[in-house]
Amino acid sequence: MTDAPLVDCLQYANWSDKIFQQMRSGRLDAVHVTIAYHETFREMVLNIEDWNRRFERHGELIFPGRTGDDIRRARREGRTAIFFGFQTPSPIEDDIGLVEICHALGVRFMQLTYNNQSLLATGCYEEFDAGVTRFGRQVIAEMNRVGMVVDMSHSAERSTLDAIEISSRPIAITHANPHWWHPALRNKSDTVLGALAETGGMLGFSLYPHHLKNGSDCTLSAFCTMVARAAERYGSDCLGIGSDLCQDQPDSVVAWMRNGRWSKQTDYGEGSAAAPGFPDQPDWFRDNRDFRTLADGLRAAGFSEAEVAGILGGNWQTFYDRSFGPKPA
Amino acid sequence: MTDAPLVDCLQYANWSDKIFQQMRSGRLDAVHVTIAYHETFREMVLNIEDWNRRFERHGELIFPGRTGDDIRRARREGRTAIFFGFQTPSPIEDDIGLVEICHALGVRFMQLTYNNQSLLATGCYEEFDAGVTRFGRQVIAEMNRVGMVVDMSHSAERSTLDAIEISSRPIAITHANPHWWHPALRNKSDTVLGALAETGGMLGFSLYPHHLKNGSDCTLSAFCTMVARAAERYGSDCLGIGSDLCQDQPDSVVAWMRNGRWSKQTDYGEGSAAAPGFPDQPDWFRDNRDFRTLADGLRAAGFSEAEVAGILGGNWQTFYDRSFGPKPA
Numbered sequence: 001m002t003d004a005p006l007v008d009c010l011q012y013a014n015w016s017d018k019i020f021q022q023m024r025s026g027r028l029d030a031v032h033v034t035i036a037y038h039e040t041f042r043e044m045v046l047n048i049e050d051w052n053r054r055f056e057r058h059g060e061l062i063f064p065g066r067t068g069d070d071i072r073r074a075r076r077e078g079r080t081a082i083f084f085g086f087q088t089p090s091p092i093e094d095d096i097g098l099v100e101i102c103h104a105l106g107v108r109f110m111q112l113t114y115n116n117q118s119l120l121a122t123g124c125y126e127e128f129d130a131g132v133t134r135f136g137r138q139v140i141a142e143m144n145r146v147g148m149v150v151d152m153s154h155s156a157e158r159s160t161l162d163a164i165e166i167s168s169r170p171i172a173i174t175h176a177n178p179h180w181w182h183p184a185l186r187n188k189s190d191t192v193l194g195a196l197a198e199t200g201g202m203l204g205f206s207l208y209p210h211h212l213k214n215g216s217d218c219t220l221s222a223f224c225t226m227v228a229r230a231a232e233r234y235g236s237d238c239l240g241i242g243s244d245l246c247q248d249q250p251d252s253v254v255a256w257m258r259n260g261r262w263s264k265q266t267d268y269g270e271g272s273a274a275a276p277g278f279p280d281q282p283d284w285f286r287d288n289r290d291f292r293t294l295a296d297g298l299r300a301a302g303f304s305e306a307e308v309a310g311i312l313g314g315n316w317q318t319f320y321d322r323s324f325g326p327k328p329a
Numbered sequence: 330m331t332d333a334p335l336v337d338c339l340q341y342a343n344w345s346d347k348i349f350q351q352m353r354s355g356r357l358d359a360v361h362v363t364i365a366y367h368e369t370f371r372e373m374v375l376n377i378e379d380w381n382r383r384f385e386r387h388g389e390l391i392f393p394g395r396t397g398d399d400i401r402r403a404r405r406e407g408r409t410a411i412f413f414g415f416q417t418p419s420p421i422e423d424d425i426g427l428v429e430i431c432h433a434l435g436v437r438f439m440q441l442t443y444n445n446q447s448l449l450a451t452g453c454y455e456e457f458d459a460g461v462t463r464f465g466r467q468v469i470a471e472m473n474r475v476g477m478v479v480d481m482s483h484s485a486e487r488s489t490l491d492a493i494e495i496s497s498r499p500i501a502i503t504h505a506n507p508h509w510w511h512p513a514l515r516n517k518s519d520t521v522l523g524a525l526a527e528t529g530g531m532l533g534f535s536l537y538p539h540h541l542k543n544g545s546d547c548t549l550s551a552f553c554t555m556v557a558r559a560a561e562r563y564g565s566d567c568l569g570i571g572s573d574l575c576q577d578q579p580d581s582v583v584a585w586m587r588n589g590r591w592s593k594q595t596d597y598g599e600g601s602a603a604a605p606g607f608p609d610q611p612d613w614f615r616d617n618r619d620f621r622t623l624a625d626g627l628r629a630a631g632f633s634e635a636e637v638a639g640i641l642g643g644n645w646q647t648f649y650d651r652s653f654g655p656k657p658a
Contacts, residue, residue, distance in 0.1 A: 042371055049426030097378030105433050 004309030005029040005071050006291055007316035009204040010085075010153075010175035010242035014249045015054060019288070020061040020080070026288035029074040029313060030065055030081040030320070032109055032174060032242070036091045038260030041098055044091035048105055051082070064106055068321030071313075083320075085109030085151065085174070087257070089120050089139070096135075099142040108324050109174060110143065111151045112136060112163060115269060116262065121152075121159035124185050125269070129156035132163055144169045147324045153186075153204075153242070160192050169327060170200035172319070175242035177206050181226045182213040186270060190233070197234035202319045204242020205230075209279035210270035211244070216280040223282075224297035227311065236307045240316045241294065247287055251277035333638030334358040334400050335620055336645035338533040339414070339482075339504035339571035343578045344383060348617070349390040349409070355617035358403040358642060359394055359410040359649070361438055361503060361571070365420045367589030370427055373420035377434055380411070393435055397650030400642075412649075414438030414480065414503070416586070418449050421468070428471040437653050438503060439472065440480045441465060441492060444598060445591065450481075450488035453514050454598070458485035461492055473498045476653045482515075482533075482571070489521050498656060499529035501648070504571035506535050510555045511542040515599060519562070526563035531648045533571020534559075538608035539599035540573070545609040552611075553626035556640065565636045569645045570623065576616055580606035 006027055012034040013019050023031060035051065036044040055064055065071070065081030074081040084107045092098040092110070102110070112132070113123035120136035122129040132140065140163060143150055150171040152160040163171055173196060179187040188196075188203070196203060205227060212218035213226070230239060246253070254277060258269040268276055284293050291312070298308045335356055341363040342348050352360060364380065365373040384393055394400070394410030403410040413436045421427040421439070431439070441461070442452035449465035451458040461469065469492060472479055479500040481489040492500055502525060508516040517525075517532070525532060534556060541547035542555070559568060575582070583606060587598040597605055613622050620641070627637045 041374070045370070045430055046424075046426070048430060049424070052426060052429050095375075095378070097375070097381060100381050101374055101377060101434065104435070105430065 005075060005313035005317050007071065007313035007320075008032070008241055008243050008245070008288070008291065009172070009202075009316055010034065010206075011245045011247070012087075012249070013245060013247040014253070016248065017058060017061075019247060020054075020058050022288040023080040024061055024078070026291045028080050028288050028291060030071045030083060030316070031288075032083045032085050034087050035084045035107070036086045037088055037114065037257050038090050038262070041091050041093055041095075044086070044102075045105070048084070051084070055082075066106060066108075067324050068317060071317050071320060083108045085111075087111050087154065088114040088260075089118050090260075092139070094119060094135070096138055096142055099139060099148060100146050103146040103148050107148060108320075109149045109151045109172065111154055112139070113152075113155045113159065115154055115258070121163065122156040123154055124156045126156060129158040131158045132166055136163075137166055140166050141168075143167075144327055147326055149323050157189055157192060160188070161195060164192075164195045164199055164201065169323065170202070170319070171196070172202045172204065174202075174204040175206040175208070175211075175244040176203070177211045178226065178230055181229070182211065184211055184270065186211055193230070193234055197238040200238075202238055202240055202315060203230070203234070204240045204316075206242060206244045207281065207285045208244035208246070209281065212282065216282055218282050220282075220284040220293065220297040221300065224294070224301035227298060228301040228303065231303070231307070236303070236310060237315055237318075239311050240319075241291075241312060243285065245281070245285075245287070246278055249278060254278050334404060334642035334646050336400065336642035336649075337361070337570055337572050337574070337617070337620065338501070338531075338645055339363065339535075340574045340576070341416075341578070342574060342576040343582070345577065346387060348576060349383075349387050351617040352409040353390055353407070355620045357409050357617050357620060359400045359412060359645070360617075361412045361414050363416050364413045364436070365415045366417055366443060366586050367419050367591070370420050370422055370424075373415070373431075374434070377413070380413070384411075395435055395437075396653050397646060400646050400649060412437045414440075416440050416483065417443040417589075418447050418468070419589075423448060423464070425464075425467055425471055428468060428477060429475050432475045432477050436477060437649075438478045438480045438501065440483055441468070442481075442484045442488065444483055444587070450492065451485040452483055453485045455485060458487040460487045461495055465492075466495055469495050470497075472496075474656055476655055478652050486518055486521060489517070490524060493521075493524045493528055493530065498652065499531070499648070500525070501531045501533065503531075503533040504535040504537070504540075504573040505532070506540045507555065507559055510558070511540065513540055513599065515540055522559070522563055526567040529567075531567055531569055531644060532559070532563070533569045533645075535571060535573040536610065536614045537573035537575070538610065541611065545611055547611050549611075549613040549622065549626040550629065553623070553630035556627060557630040557632065560632070560636070565632070565639060566644055566647075568640050569648075570620075570641060572614065574610070574614075574616070575607055578607060583607050
């Protein structure tokens with residue numbers, strides 16, 4: 001265990017010194033952070049500028065992650081490598097050249113959709129899923145070329161299967177759970193997860209209550225038993241964590257995620273008018289310090305030490321190593 | 330000579346396969362290319378996208394240069410390293426965070442002004458030179474921090490002296506000549522050149538006819554004799570070439586350089602209503618293949634082989650090595 005890296009492949013917190021300190025207490029080596037939802041390119045750049053100020057101010061705790069080797073560097077230096085990702089393709093606007101520009105700025109993951117139809121594909125809340133679009137095919141090829149990972153966490157079924165097939169490199173579902181465990185619209189079908197695993201892709205299990213059976217009351221044991229069932233179906237090498245931790249965010253942020261600028265009405269997404277805000281985290285996963293609690297749970301669910309090490313970071317390490325550079329000839 | 334790199338520290342050509350082939354024929358190891366005049370940030374990004382397409386299409390001839398070591402890599406691989414620069418600070422708009430963003434995108438030089446007053450300093454065509462502004466001081470410190478070179482080629486006297494004093498790292502005048510040789514508004518005073526040399530800065534001699542004594546009719550011998558006089562005054566280690574070659578550009582481009590979007594009238598800059606376009610290059614410096622002609626001229630003007638090697642690229646190599654990374658602690 002002590003030799004394996006710890007990687008969380010999705011967080012969107014209200015970043016602060018406290019949270020970076022907790023990353024270090026939890027010994028997180030790498031965190032994939034969302035830097036944009038519905039932002040234009042220029043607005044997204046302002047978010048990177050904010051991150052640059054954080055890297056300046058908290059350089060003893062965090063640094064910008066660019067390659068798989070930065071996870072190893074993080075462990076050597078006792079800091080956490082921060083990898084950037086988008087949850088919608090809004091920042092590339094309608095301009096395929098922005099894929100390489102964003103990669104140069106450090107972006108390593110991009111969802112082809114959030115919950116709605118995008119210019120690239122269909123989100124899981126749309127009624128009809130038309131699959132990957134003409135522009136979407138071009139963008140996937142460009143992401144493959146430069147080394148930006150296609151993330152289909154919020155995308156609809158056919159679009160996700162299309163992306164797996166079209167992409168010449170393995171894709172990721174950074175933060176979702178199996179639909180057979182908890183049938184949320186955001187969770188993924190057995191067909192999708194099977195195709196993902198077969199093509200070398202990765203699934204990051206989500207700890208966001210709306211993706212958990214029994215929501216905030218989900219137990220560690222129930223969660224880890226689900227992971228064990230997933231390992232039986234897909235093998236454990238394609239499994240990791242993408243907690244979707246939205247620590248310390250005001251509820252206005254979940255409203256932005258769900259509504260962006262696209263609606264004058266309020267869309268509650270996975271919530272409801274009665275419960276519009278962020279749900280409470282389960283008490284065994286509240287912040288980065290609880291990451292290793294998962295290790296105990298996975299062991300109790302029957303995983304070997306090597307499997308636990310893989311799921312908590314080793315598998316993402318392998319995936320990061322082969323995903324973030326130009327496509328090998 | 331064969332062991333020394335060849336570096337041209339300013340060109341703005343109508344880029345084409347032909348020109349990249351000529352760079353290789355001339356064995357240029359590095360060229361600093363202008364990628365923006367009056368562009369906004371987003372417009373400048375489109376220009377980088379164009380360069381990314383050129384790097385894809387002409388990867389056997391050129392590649393993006395980021396560090397001094399890329400000059401060595403260029404020589405090893407028989408390609409030309411292309412370094413990006415801005416001739417005005419327009420692309421950083423009013424946002425200091427864009428300095429680091431632009432550096433991440435490969436920008437290594439930025440003029441604090443073109444011919445007019447900018448948000449940072451005063452250009453050489455203004456009547457009154459108020460020196461470096463409040464924003465300008467902040468931007469210089471940020472450029473120093475990230476490793477972007479302050480270029481004062483088009484700036485006015487006091488602003489240039491201010492920048493030399495304020496900058497904690499050596500600055501550059503990438504493309505201009507001494508005012509004592511040819512008293513053009515764009516050429517630099519002895520005071521400025523002395524201060525530049527004293528602080529470890531670099532002067533790139535321009536081959537643009539408006540900066541040459543007798544313009545297009547300037548002889549190789551006259552030019553190289555001027556370089557020899559400059560070496561006597563300032564030493565030869567601070568001297569290089571920044572040819573300001575604007576090969577194959579239509580005259581609409583010089584109109585854009587001079588007028589941007591700031592005037593409804595036509596500003597002719599160094600030209601005139603009678604000669605509004607690009608002047609003819611002297612017949613001994615028409616394109617990248619003529620770069621080595623300069624070597625013969627410099628030898629004839631009395632320079633040693635080592636001095637010739639320094640002026641044609643070795644001195645820029647030293648400057649690039651120490652200028653493009655974070656400021657050493």
